[in-house]
Amino acid sequence: MIAQQPAERRALIGEYVLGLLDDEQAAEVRALIEQDEEAARMALDWERHLLELTDQLPAQAPSAQLWPRIQASLGIARTPDHSAWGQWWNNLLTWRLTSAALAMALVAALAPGLWQGETATGYTVVLQPPGETAQPGWVVHIAGDGALRLEPLMQDEIPADRSVQFWTLVDPAIGPRSLGLIEPGKPTVISAEQIGEVQPGQLFELTLEPAGGSPSSRPTGKVLYIGRAVVASVN
Structure with missing residues (x-):
């Protein structure tokens, strides 16, 4: 049941944006956001607020297991590549994976002719x-x-x-x-x-x-x- 009090509803939508609700609750809140303009604004406010918070987090060195997990989630084959390009690619994404590095990798993969x-x-x-x-x-x-x-x-x-x-x-x-x-x-x-x-x-x-x-x-x-x-x- 969706809360009717504004504060409770806002908190519930915040939990939805964070991915903390079970499937049934998430489906209810998703339907509310699609139908209710005020709920949609609350969700957007939460998303922007949380993105601003993540921007303040210090950079963390990724583990050696991070890139294989990303490859698996995106369905990217992990065929060894011994070329100079392949070595640069693997080194960048394995050892220097930050938000900027991931974005650059997508640029290289999807638009190799760009710039x-x-x-x-x-x-x-x-x-x-x-x-x-x-x-x-x-x-x-x-x-x-x-x-x-x-x-x-x-x-x-x-x-x-x-x-x-x-x-x-x-x-x-x-x-x-x-x-x-x-x-x-x-x-x-x-x-x-x-x-x-x-x-x-x-x-x-x-x-x-x-x-x-x-x-x-x-x-x-x-x-x-x-x-x-x-x-x-x-x-």
Whole structure:
């Protein structure tokens, strides 16, 4: 049973975002978020708050077992590669795996021609479902010239009467800004003029909205994927 008191409901939604509820409770809260605008806002507030907290955590050296677990969860074959490229790849992901390194690895795996042959400083964002750290759904590349490319990592089934909308948030006091609708499963390119200046830690997210997009200037539906920008320098 969903709590009716605002404080209790907010706490319950916080537990949902953290992944602490059992399957039955989680399904109830998920349905509430999809149907109730205020509940959706609470969930979004929790996600942003928790992301801000994780940004404050000190970097931790990963264990040698971390990369094999990530490979297994993503279905990546672990065939030994003795080439210079393979040695660099394995060394980077095994011993220097941080948020930025993971994002860079996805850039190398999914867009090997991006920025090839030139030095560029840009940003990368790994978008993941809220509360799930092992199942990235999209990766965002922001090149040195400011252009953005949104690349899908999986195919989502979206109802015909819904749309997926892309958002970014720089200043919470100003609120999120829409970057337009995207077509699930297909890459999207957005110009530097539309993106504007990007900052480290800038929030990007995809939400499920009514057909044609949010009826307001704010997200109103379920957050499908969310992540923050990390600096990526590619030579």
